[in-house]
Structures are given as C-alpha cells and as structure tokens.
Amino acid sequence: MTVANDISLPDRVQSANKTSTFPAKSVLLGFLTSAIVVFCVFPFLLVLAISFGRKVDGAAWVWDFTLENYQRFFVGVLWPQEVTFLYLQQLYYSFYFAVIASLLAVVTALPFTLALTRLSRRAQAIWLVFILSSLSLSEVFIVMGWDILLSNNSGLPKLFKETGLTAWLKEVGWFQTLRDWGLANPRNVKFKTSDFATILTMSYLVWPYAVILLYPALSRLDPSLGEAARTMGASRWTVTRTVTLPSIRLPLMGTTLLLFVFLLGTYVSITVFAAPNKHTTAVAIYANIRGANLNAPFGATQAIILLISASVCLYLGHLLNRRAEGR
C-alpha cells in the first residue's frame, strides 16, 4: 500500500496542476527561468566570451576571437622566442595553498564534529550558533584578527619575546630551524609573510564550513555499529580505523573538495600573508580587472582557467564518489 501511495503522489499533483493551469503560473515560470538564465548563467558566458577578447592600448579592450590570452597564460606572450611559466606558477600556488589548507581544515574539524554530534540536541544548537557566527564572519575581519596576532610588533611574536620563549628557543638551537623555515628574523620569530601564516588563515577561514559540511554525515552515523565492533574486541582506535572512517569516507572527500574549490578564489588572505612571489591566480585576476594592469580579457582568461580547474576537480570528485558507491 505504501508503494502505491508513493507512486501515486507525483501523478496526482501533476494531474491537479494540469486541471488548474492558469496563465499567472506560466508567466511566473517564464519570468523565473529568464531571470535565472540572465543572472546565473549569462555572467559566466560573458567571462568566457571576453577571455577571447583583445586588449588595446589606452586601458580598454575590444571583442575578438583570439587565443593569445590562453597562449600567454600557458607559455607567455613572447612564445616561441621566450617561454615563461609565471601564470602557471600562480595557478600552482592557488592549488598549493588550497590543497594544504583544505586538508588541514578537514583533518582538524573531523574530531571536533564527531564530539559535537555526541552532545545533547540543545548543546549542539548552541555550538552551531558559535560555528555559524564564525563561519559568516567576513574574510576581511578574520585576516585582520590574524594579522594583529601574527604581526611583528604585537601579538604572538611579542608574546614570544616577553615570555622569554624566543631566548629559550635560541638557547636550545631550534631558533635556527625556524629561521631556515623562514619563520624568524635574526632578532625574533616572524610569521609575516610566510606560507605558515597563509595556510593557517585560509584553514581558519574554511574550518567552520568543514564542521557544517561534515555535521550531517556524522550525526547520521549509527553508534551501534561502533558498539558492535567493540563487543567483538576492537579497541577505540581500531573502531575508528575500521568502522567510523570507512563509513564517512565519501563525505570526507566531498567536503575536502568543496573547501578546496572555495579556497581557490581566496584573495584577501593571500595578499596580506603570502610572499609576493607566491601570489595566486586570484590575485592576478584582481590586478588585471580592477588593479594596476587593466587587462580585462586576460583577467577573464585567468578566471575561466580557474573555473575549469575547479570544475575538473569537482567532476573528478563526483566520479570517485560514483565509483565508490557502485562498489
């Protein structure tokens, strides 16, 4: 009977719609469709079209169909006389920072979220308010907070110096190691600019997202699975390794991918914390479209390549999911 009910519902609603079709409905539908196409699809098509455009001197550009911008991105403008991989290197740093930061966020958010789902419903709601508030906090504010914390004459370096931690580090010889890693100048520790600060901030940026994305999957984990494994003699760690992690493998991978795609476009953290020679494609896009370079077509090209990279990663993730589910 339940089966019959399930089958019948869409059927019924559709037939009801057929009988009560009045023009207002189709007008609304037409309006919605055109609005979605104009605002959600058209801007992307525009970027694609402009990426084939040509810059003319005098800070403007014209429609065209040239592959010059793409050639410039991959091998440089003077190819084949001269080859430069500057723009590919920027893309590489986009990936480099995004991969490490997203992995770090997911790995550290996982135990937190697990602990969160074991709390009472009320406590969960309170924690979620905290997480959501920090999630919605603008990148600008987050960068500001970390900047104060990591800048050379306040925050952590100052704390290191005043508490004598710096002197102690020098004594035991680890200070030299920090200098080798670029995390110290001759006098004190220094976090700006460094990969460490960049990745930390980016990771912080998406950490609440990681919690929110992992939360549904983890809250659906059946605790009796783990309990069953425990009655069969598995230790806590064995349970985690053989039961918990395999059953959330898909959401873990999915979350990492989403955070990664999100971080590909990070702008403020990179400009503030990353060394200029490690700036990313996102920064270059800004420079071309709004900043000093004023080369909109090339900015569009870089945006398209970033978009394609993101799509390819999402698609690969989708394929992996499908294969994992098919098994």
Next chain:
Amino acid sequence: MRTFGTIYMGLASLVLAMPIVVVCGAALNSGRSMFFPPVDPTFVRFGEFFVSEPVWTAALWNSVIVAVGASILAVAMAWPIAYLLWSTGTKLSKTLAGLGSLPFAVPPIVFGVGLGFFWAFTGGLGEIWAGVISHAILLMALPLVTISIGLQSIDRAHLDAAATMGATEQVAFRTVVLPQTIPYTISGLFFVLVLSFNEFIVIFFVSASSYATVTLQIFNSLRNGYTPTMAVAAITFLTVSVLVFSAVARWGDLPRLMGADQSRK
C-alpha cells in the same frame, strides 16, 4: 574518549575564538593604532563607527541596504523555485534549482568577475541596486535549501486532509503549506542577511569603488593600517551574526536545518 572530545572541542574553540577576541579587544584602544591588549581602553570608537564618522556611517548604511534587499529578493526568488521543485519535481524545476545554486558553488571571484562585466554592459556597475541583485543571486542557494527542507517536512497527508475538508489548492497552500514553512523561510532570509553583510569579493567587483559597504571600507583602509574603528565594525557584525543565528536556533530547528538525523534527540 569523552574527555578527549571535550578537551579537543575546548582547544578548537579557543583557536577559533582567538582572532575574534583580539579584534574585539583592539576596539577598545583609545589611540589611532591597534594594540592588543588595548592601551587606555575607551568606548569612543563605537561612537565614531555608528554616529560621527561619515565614511563609516555611510558604509554601514550601504551594508544594511544591500543585506536587507538581497535577503528579501533571494527569498522571493527561491520560494517559487523550491515550491515548484517540491510540488511537481519536473525537469525544468530541477534545472532551475541547479542553475540557481551555481553561483554559490564556484569560486566567488569568478562570479564576481562575471557580474562585474555583466553590470558594465547593462549600466548597473557601481549602482547599489546592482549590488542588491548580485548578492541575492549569489546567496539564493541558501533559502532554496532551507525552504526545500521545510517543504519536505510537510506531511503530504496534511494536504490530503485539507482537501477532504474542502480546501482548494490555493486554500491548502495558505492554511497548511505557508504556516508550516515560515520558520524555514525566515532561517533562509537570515542566512542571506548575515552572509551578504560579510561578503567581500563579489560586492568588490560590482561596486566599482563608487560606493563602499563596511567590508569594502575595511579592505580599502587596510593599506593605511588598522584603526580601532575597524574593530568596532567587526564586533558589530559578529553581534549581528550571533543574534541572528540564536534567533534561528530559538525559533527554528537549527540541527535539522544543518542536516542532523531526526530520529535521535
């Protein structure tokens, strides 16, 4: 395991709170530069942000216009799509929902660039209404999700029951569907409100420097160094977020909205 979990949650929240605490503390500085811990604490900066400095009051006003406008517009667009998806499940409604969520799924800088070009052609670049529409489109995915969750939570038997008591499709919509989805609609509205308030990249491209929201104003001031007034802005925004999400948690089912399992309490 229990204690480990508690300790880990404590540590994580400490790191999570650290930059926020620092920013909040810095707002109390009396001088022009930021120090932590604050030097000579005062509340003068709050007056500057809300009342006396036109740069900041204008930016705050712009932020409010964009956020409120965008949240209302986003909900107004998401409702019919979510309702269509729920009541008919046609291919068209699925496509609309998918395309409507697209801007939220790609790196925001790409959508920002696209909208920048789009408004340049349509004459909206640098206009505040274009900023409202841009944010509404970018964040429409959120009410789309919350309203869909709300609609799915309606027992179809309720609609049948209404019909057997003489309710037409329109009456059932007004008396059964609408009242039961109001908490979810408001949640969606609040999500857009808060995220639009804090959004930076897209508004950066579509404002074209002709007006500034608070986040833009802060970014523009970055080069001149931080001032405690900026920290006041951060506190304000954080307070709004906490209030809004507390309201959602109080009057809506926050764990369910976030996708928690319903069977366990």
Next chain:
Amino acid sequence: MHGLELKGVSKSFGNTRAVEPTDLKFAKGELTALLGPSGCGKTTLLRMIAGLEDPSVGSILLEGQNITALPAHKRKFGMVFQNFALFPHYSVRENVAYSLTIGGVDKRTALDEANNLLETVQLGGFGDRRIGELSGGQRQRVAIARALAQEPEVFLLDEPMSALDAKLREEMQVELRLLQQKLGITTIVVTHDQREAMTMADQIVVMSNGRVEQIAKPQVIYHQPANAFVADFIGKANFFDGVCKDGGVLVGENFLQTASNFRTESPVRIAIRPERAFIDFDPGANRVAAKVMFVRDLGPMREYHLQSDIGPIIVEHAAGETNPELRNGDATTVRLPPDALQVFPRYEAA
C-alpha cells in the same frame, strides 16, 4: 437505498494494477470495512472514494449521481488518516473548526461548533491545547471530530487504529461503532485487522492483490469463506490439498467425507478451523492418525500442534471441554467432521 456505489472502478500506476475493476455498494448509514493485507489496494480504493485519486476506469455514484469527476475538496467526505494528519500549527479547536472556517462560516460560530464536537468525542476543555500535547487516543478523537465537523455524507477512515496501542484499540473500536450508529452516517473503514473489522462492520469487503475476494456480513465471512484466501486471512485454518472422489476428497492415502463437492478428479484444497477439529480415539470415518508435536495452553483454550498422515494440523479445545492430557510425542487420532470441512477449487501453480 444505496448511498454510495462504485461501478467498474480500477486504478493502474504505470504498468501495475493497484485495483482491479471493482463493483461495490455501500448502503446508507452502514459501516463497511475494507479488509486485506497491506498492498492489497484497499487504501487506493478509499482514496479514490475520497477523490484524492482519480480512477483509471469506472465511475463513482453518490445517491445515483455521478461524482467521479468531482475533486476531493468538492466531495468533502470526512476522512481520518493513518497518522491523523492533524495540523501542528493550529490548536485542537482550530483543527476541528478548519472545514468550517475555510468554508466561510463566521469564526465564532465555527469555534462554538468545534466545542460541541469536542464534547461529543469527550474532549471538552481540550480546545486550547496544541496537537503535540495530546496522547495518541486523544489525537484520534480530534481527527474524528475534525472529519465530522463538515457533516459529510460519507465518513472515511484509513487504518484509524494503527497508531494506538492494543488495549486502547479495542476500546476505540467499540466507541467509534457506537458513535457511527448514533449519527447514522455511511462509513468506510480500511483495516488489515480482522478483529477490528468484525467488531465494527455491518459489511466486510475482503481484498487481496487489488481484487475483491468476498463481500458479506462478518459471520458469513468467518463461517462461509468464499475461497481459500479468505479462509486463511480471516481467523486460523488448517489446509490440505487433495483430489475429488465420490462424496469426498482423497488427501494422499486418506479419504475424507465432505458436505459439498466438485467434479471427480478435480484438484481441491480443503480447510478446517482449529476449533472444529477434535482429538478423538473412537473409531469411525474422517479420522486421521497423528502425533503430538507441541501443546500450548493459552488459558481460555488449549492448542494441540499435531503432525498427521495428511500434514500438520492445529486443534483447539476451549477450556472446560474434555481436554485430553497429551504430551509431546504421544500418538492420537484427529476427527474432521464432514460439515466442518470446506472445499475450495485449487489452481495449480497459482
């Protein structure tokens, strides 16, 4: 005389037939139970009567008028749903007054009327409660009051007792029947519980696989089942397969006399209720040798599970009857009286 009538009504979902072409008559003021296992199409049939489902073929008549094309909200047959479908965003009183308020009745009149109905179902004073504050039994009463508020011509109930616990269920069955008789309203109840159907119904419609198997009064359904399915579904029965011979049925090596019969050599299935078979050592016809496998003493009756020459048999003796003291493994004889044996045609590989 006939209040509601179905003529050749059937329903298909895609390629599957949920309800085969069905003719049914529901007499005015009577209570009919649609009884069958889950998936037999009884709920689909009820939903077609309510107007929530369009019949693929056939017509529905009310007082001789064709109402097939009339949508649910115009038929306004009161309906009680499986989980009651009470609106959580309204109070109890507003739920009951729903059909009146949306029908344009003045709000105060509607709420007064709702109060009266709540009195009728013994929930006076509960009007201001939220639905979440009610127990299962109270919810059911609210659902009944709500469905009756519009004074429907036909009252429909879809598994109304399934959300209640066993004890409450029995009480509510009696109460609902008394209410229905007082109001004299044409009522159709869908149920999979034969006790519920026997308690409440004037007429029972037994269904399986979208087909009506038998339409009759409760006693007839039990004592004269139309076929082996009905005999099996209503109450308990022992079944044996055999072949017709003169004046009886040959089951394996054993010949059993029967009261009715079919053409010689046709395959048949015979059924006997456990309380109509006896453990009996006297020699005579219609007896089979058996061995005791298990004895179950249920208080009001004792059940003997036997392995006989013609297959397993369950025999019930009521408390107070002569109850032979038998233990597991004892050898005995079972008597199967000819008038207690029901003979049904058997379809091979059905």
